[in-house]
Amino acid sequence: MMRVSKILEMAAANLKQRKLRTSLTTLGVIIGITTIIGIASLGEGFRFEIKQRMQSGFELNVLIVFPGSLTAGFGEPFTRSELDNIRNISNVNLATGMKTLASAEVYKENGTRLRALTVAGVNFSEMQQMLPKRFIVAAGNFPSENDTNTIVLGFRAGTNNSIPVVDVGENVTMSASFQVNGTKFTRNETLTVAGILVEGGTAGITNFDYWAFIPSEKAAEMAGGESYQIILIQINDTQKASQTAREVENTFTNPYRVSVFVPSSFEQQVDNILNLLQIFLTAIGAISLLVAGIGIMNIMTVSVMERTREVGILKAIGAKSRTVLSMFLAEAITIGIIGGLIGIVTGYGVSYGLASMLSSFIQPQQQNTLFSAPEREPLVITPKFTLEWTIGAFIFAIIICIIFGLYPARKASKLNPVEALRYE
Amino acid sequence: MSAILEVHDVRKSYRLGGISVSALSGISFNVMKGEFLTIFGPSGSGKSTLLHLLGGLDRPDAGKILIDGSDILELGDDDLAQLRLTKIGFVFQFFNLLPRLTALENVELPLVIAGLSERETQERARKMLKFVGLETREKHRPHELSGGEQQRVAIARALITNPAIILADEPTGNLDTKTGREIVQLMKSLNEEKKQTFIVVTHDPQIAQEAHRTVHLKDGLIETISENSPQARNQ
Numbered sequence: 001m002m003r004v005s006k007i008l009e010m011a012a013a014n015l016k017q018r019k020l021r022t023s024l025t026t027l028g029v030i031i032g033i034t035t036i037i038g039i040a041s042l043g044e045g046f047r048f049e050i051k052q053r054m055q056s057g058f059e060l061n062v063l064i065v066f067p068g069s070l071t072a073g074f075g076e077p078f079t080r081s082e083l084d085n086i087r088n089i090s091n092v093n094l095a096t097g098m099k100t101l102a103s104a105e106v107y108k109e110n111g112t113r114l115r116a117l118t119v120a121g122v123n124f125s126e127m128q129q130m131l132p133k134r135f136i137v138a139a140g141n142f143p144s145e146n147d148t149n150t151i152v153l154g155f156r157a158g159t160n161n162s163i164p165v166v167d168v169g170e171n172v173t174m175s176a177s178f179q180v181n182g183t184k185f186t187r188n189e190t191l192t193v194a195g196i197l198v199e200g201g202t203a204g205i206t207n208f209d210y211w212a213f214i215p216s217e218k219a220a221e222m223a224g225g226e227s228y229q230i231i232l233i234q235i236n237d238t239q240k241a242s243q244t245a246r247e248v249e250n251t252f253t254n255p256y257r258v259s260v261f262v263p264s265s266f267e268q269q270v271d272n273i274l275n276l277l278q279i280f281l282t283a284i285g286a287i288s289l290l291v292a293g294i295g296i297m298n299i300m301t302v303s304v305m306e307r308t309r310e311v312g313i314l315k316a317i318g319a320k321s322r323t324v325l326s327m328f329l330a331e332a333i334t335i336g337i338i339g340g341l342i343g344i345v346t347g348y349g350v351s352y353g354l355a356s357m358l359s360s361f362i363q364p365q366q367q368n369t370l371f372s373a374p375e376r377e378p379l380v381i382t383p384k385f386t387l388e389w390t391i392g393a394f395i396f397a398i399i400i401c402i403i404f405g406l407y408p409a410r411k412a413s414k415l416n417p418v419e420a421l422r423y424e
Numbered sequence: 425m426s427a428i429l430e431v432h433d434v435r436k437s438y439r440l441g442g443i444s445v446s447a448l449s450g451i452s453f454n455v456m457k458g459e460f461l462t463i464f465g466p467s468g469s470g471k472s473t474l475l476h477l478l479g480g481l482d483r484p485d486a487g488k489i490l491i492d493g494s495d496i497l498e499l500g501d502d503d504l505a506q507l508r509l510t511k512i513g514f515v516f517q518f519f520n521l522l523p524r525l526t527a528l529e530n531v532e533l534p535l536v537i538a539g540l541s542e543r544e545t546q547e548r549a550r551k552m553l554k555f556v557g558l559e560t561r562e563k564h565r566p567h568e569l570s571g572g573e574q575q576r577v578a579i580a581r582a583l584i585t586n587p588a589i590i591l592a593d594e595p596t597g598n599l600d601t602k603t604g605r606e607i608v609q610l611m612k613s614l615n616e617e618k619k620q621t622f623i624v625v626t627h628d629p630q631i632a633q634e635a636h637r638t639v640h641l642k643d644g645l646i647e648t649i650s651e652n653s654p655q656a657r658n659q
Contacts, residue, residue, distance in 0.1 A: 309520070315505065316481055318507075318537055417482070418481050
């Protein structure tokens with residue numbers, strides 16, 4: 001049997017002989033692989049970026065409980081006993097309530113309004129325990145238990161372009177509206193700034209950059225009662241997050257009373273969506289490679305016809321059908337290997353170009369809403385090189401070349417030597 | 425002397441536009457080991473068809489062909505290819521060299537197909553090129569060689585596997601008379617020195633009588649098989 005090295009050597013020589021044709025055929029494969037690699041590495045980069053943002057926006061071991069549901073609307077705030085029921089669930093390590101004050105505004109003494117969009121009454125020590133990596137002061141301190149006339153500002157509430165707009169120890173006025181038994185009233189409180197939180201950075205429910213916090217006792221006193229709009233739950237076993245969420249729901253008799261946000265399942269869903277998107281886009285790349293495959297079939301069929309006599313000679317001097325088959329197939333595989341390798345390089349090149357183009361398109365949002373991306377942090381997608389995609393695409397290129405090269409190669413191998421020799 | 429080729433009542437027909445055309449209609453003869461045999465006849469007499477059958481390039485419709493004892497009708501495609509590789513050498517009218525390959529590479533080709541090492545194929549091909557007097561031409565491609573030189577390369581390629589039988593289909597048909605004679609002389613000397621069996625198809629009576637025996641074909645049938653006198657052979 002003919003040596004593989006010799007078969008490849010002859011295939012390479014044959015391809016070299018028809019430079020233009022070979023380059024054009026290879027170009028098809030290059031475009032296909034470039035598309036696949038480009039999309040894949042961009043997709044992986046995008047996924048990585050999104051995951052990073054989600055992980056900095058959420059803690060996987062912290063579930064967030066809201067009153068009401070999407071279908072029934074926001075409900076009445078949670079009561080103390082409802083919070084205690086949640087605390088009794090075995091996987092719950094810690095549960096703390098947050099009381100958000102409606103339409104609260106914070107002013108400096110000179111009348112400047114601070115960018116505190118939400119004011120919440122919290123238990124500071126529980127919050128530090130709940131979010132040890134986020135609920136940290138950059139300046140000042142968290143107030144002690146009996147320091148009730150104090151306020152802690154989120155990073156952007158207390159600074160502007162990282163420059164403090166208010167000093168620790170300074171007095172600010174908080175004005176909040178309440179509705180008790182149908183009557184609306186507004187209360188103004190003078191509070192001392194105890195501290196300013198570190199920058200949260202990324203959008204997410206536990207990003208408190210535009211928040212301000214007051215002791216829960218103070219909030220209860222102002223609102224006329226202890227209740228919570230948000231309950232944060234720290235769980236021991238992240239794997240059981242969904243199960244714990246169900247147990248939380250079960251502590252309520254009315255299923256519409258509560259919604260539990262599970263970051264890990266949210267992350268899972270986002271991942272699923274990204275997967276689908278990537279599969280869809282990769283399919284487009286695969287189609288372009290399929291087109292390249294048809295190009296290979298076309299060119300090789302022509303090539304086999306042109307080389308009919310050569311096949312006749314090879315067979316006359318003793319080449320077996322499978323030797324002829326492997327000689328032609330080797331040419332297709334060579335095209336696949338070369339096109340695949342070049343396509344991988346150009347694919348990553350193109351993805352970097354596309355990434356910088358996309359990044360300049362995606363401008364950061366400027367709205368100062370709770371979930372908006374903070375300013376000065378544009379979405380930067382860095383394409384990710386993954387071994388799986390690289391090897392996968394390379395193998396796919398070769399497989400496509402084999403599949404589409406097989407028909408013409410078989411045709412060549414099945415030629416009748418007498419007729420092939422007669423071919424002019 | 426024993427027969428290296430046995431042909432028993434071989435028939436072969438072709439379909440041309442839906443009509444069956446008989447090329448060979450019952451041919452029987454034997455070829456002895458070391459014999460130089462010519463198959464002589466006008467064009468359309470079935471010479472080339474017969475040669476293709478003798479070389480295992482095609483199979484007869486009926487009859488029996490034994491090449492060195494093995495019946496080609498009983499061999500599969502791969503075995504037939506193996507037989508062509510090891511026992512048969514072909515020389516064609518139009519040389520049939522691969523235009524892309526050098527003279528040396530063309531001669532090497534059967535050994536390359538057989539899977540021998542590069543060192544061995546090159547060594548043997550060089551020896552063979554020297555044998556046919558083309559040692560200075562090994563790097564030349566077919567289009568850089570004269571017709572006679574190309575045919576010498578083709579003969580070297582046919583001989584490289586040291587086959588028992590060499591089949592030549594009008595080997596001088598595309599050469600001038602002088603070069604044609606040289607090629608015939610080369611084949612004759614190979615036949616004498618190496619005791620290889622040569623079967624040469626020709627329509628040239630001059631060349632036909634250079635052989636030990638001549639099979640005269642006409643319309644797919646053997647007219648006669650003539651013995652050529654040594655005097656006639658040496659002319």
